[in-house]
Structure formats: structure tokens, C-alpha cells
Amino acid sequence: MEKIPDQIGYLILTEDGAVLESGGELENDERIATIIIDLISLSNTVDPLAFGPNENFKKISITYDDHWYVICMSNKKIYVIKRLIQNNTDEGNAIAV
Numbered sequence: 001m002e003k004i005p006d007q008i009g010y011l012i013l014t015e016d017g018a019v020l021e022s023g024g025e026l027e028n029d030e031r032i033a034t035i036i037i038d039l040i041s042l043s044n045t046v047d048p049l050a051f052g053p054n055e056n057f058k059k060i061s062i063t064y065d066d067h068w069y070v071i072c073m074s075n076k077k078i079y080v081i082k083r084l085i086q087n088n089t090d091e092g093n094a095i096a097v
Helices: 030-043
Strands: 007-014 019-024 059-063 067-074 077-084
Touching: 007 030, 030 059, 030 067, 030 077
Parallel strands: none
Antiparallel strands: 007 019, 007 077, 059 067, 067 077
């Protein structure tokens, strides 16, 4: 998990929200783990007509101005990565006045 570029924190959770592993800014952050589990529960019940009865989330992205979270599930574990958003400004073309 620590090899992911621009990663500043991560959580690995069980399906019920227990923290299995963590690091960086999210180390042992049970508050964020609870929020993530609540978000997943909410996303699975938003509109039962739009999604099938056994169709659960695959990936959730939450974007802020300077960072974003990617949440996905694999092998009955929930992976949460907090990453920095890199500005794509080309400083070579900037003009200082």
C-alpha cells in the first residue's frame, strides 16, 4: 500500500469496519473507518430500483481541493487510500510579474 504514488494514508478494514492495517495520516483512524462503513451502507441502499438486489459498490471516490479518497472492496476487505491531488500547472510557461 505504501508504494502507491502520492499516497498520504491508507486503511484496510474488515466488512464490519474493524481496522486491520493502517498507515500515514489514516493510521489507527477509527473515526474515518466508521464514516467509510456508513458511506458504504448508505451507497448500497440509495436506490434499490436502480441497482440489483446483490449489486454492491465497486469503487467510491471522494474528492476535495487538495486530496481525494479512493475506497474499494476486494476479498471481503475494504481498502481506503488518501492521495494528494497534483496540480498540473506547467511552471515553465508561467510569467512572473
